[in-house]
Amino acid sequence: MSSDPHPRRDDAPLRVMTWNVWWRFGDWRARREALLAVLRAEDPDVVGLQEVWADADENLAHWLGAELGMHVAWSPSPAPERWRRRLLFNGEDPAVVETLQFGNAVLSRWPFLEQESVDLPGGGHEDEGRTALQVLVDTPRRPLPFTTTHLNSSPAESAVRVDQVRALVPFVAAGRVRGDRYPPVLTGDFNAVAESDELRLCQGYLTAGPVPGFVLVDSWRFADPADPGFTWDRANPFVARVHQPSARIDHVLVGLAPFSGEGSVRDVRLVATEPVDGVWASDHAAVVVDLEP
Template sequence: MPVRIMSWNVWWRFGDWRARHEAILATLRAERPDVCGLQEVWAVRDGEHQAELLGRELGMHWTYSPSPMPGRWHSRIGDTGVDVGNAILSRWPIGATAIGDLGGEGRTVLHARVDAPDGPIPVFTTHLDSSPAGSAGRCAQVERLLPFVAAHSAGDHPPVLTGDFNAEPDSDEVRRAGGHLTAPVVPGLVLVDAWRYHDGTEPGWTWDRRNPHVAGHGAPNARIDYIMVELRGPGRGCVDRVHLAGTGPHRGVWPSDHFAVVADLR
């Protein structure tokens, strides 16, 4: 059976986050990912935790990495009691975890070794800096990100990197992360963008002005969310299918300002 991987920025506590939480949950139930990398996950200090709530509702294991610099986020909603970070949900047990500091705006990369029935899968999720003029900073974060991926990748399954890169496919930082359109950060580590296996009938925009949460920003449509898999040739980890999810409202509520990416890996 293929392994279904999902990557989704779930837009923290912005907008009507309670109603959106239900729409996020409904989308995850419909897509049934085996492993899901989430960004902008909220966690109330000494209280509710979005990853825990989703994991409990879906019957999935979870792990979480908070941002070490949440102050900018706190100022946007006027609440200093809610953390923001990355999370990984898994249908199978999570055998080991690790967190890497990427610097910049307080970004991290979260690793989980997913103990799947056919062997462990090294999974990673991250969220790079968001400034439109921040390409140089994101390139510096990629220079930290890829050695972390290499250091925590072991076994027969290629590493799987998910995340919101806040950058388009032809940007310096995304090309650098892939390592096949430019020199790889880690010699020999080449990651392929799963969307390249799509049939080409849609552009794959994950930041789309059809979404009312996006329409007021003034920014153009863009593909900034990714699932990347180490390229090892035919065999385990090859991308069979890829599509978007969360591309419409659930009971009148759009779940996030981002669409999700879903890929089925061999």
């Protein structure tokens, strides 16, 4: 195993996180500092990021990784055109927008043993270039299979997301529980609530999943039942202006833990639910999960 540049106590939890960082919308320079402040305060071990931007000179994930001393994996979308058009609609410089890439990323306290990405089915009105990025993290105790993804966003595209889940779950299951690994972790902005067909299919215990015998547990089931866990919350002004209801659409799903409990959920909570020095870091809250080491 590689040495840890940020040593932890032996009983410290394995802290994972998911966060949609809202592309290059709004005052992205100020938001970038707020993103960094939240990540620094939470001190996660592994983070899945969605809507990450990269231009000809800089990649947001690499910038955050350098500031935090974390390893970075990056997976650009094969079809970023829709996202570029949205920036043009907001009046951004066309010459700059033309160079922008859009994708998923993983930040990790420890190095990666493996890295792989998969393109998800397009369907719907337009192929949005959705992908999933999977890494195998070289944690001190045992490798952690960790995947992050971002599914189609339209409320009317549940059928597209179901097709994407049918491609996603076998990809995640390839890193399923083995004697030398933690149970796999799947994170992301699914653009779907837990009761949806796509999330039921993804988890595989209320609805038969794409991989027989493979089950993922929604970490929020370990939260206070009275907490709705809204990650897309009208309390955030960037959400309120869209005129849609609050919802829990960002998820951390964890493979079934062995009897020893390694990799099981110890605690789960939301962060980035208020501005940092007056700046909302994103239109999404982040989900932080502490796993038993």
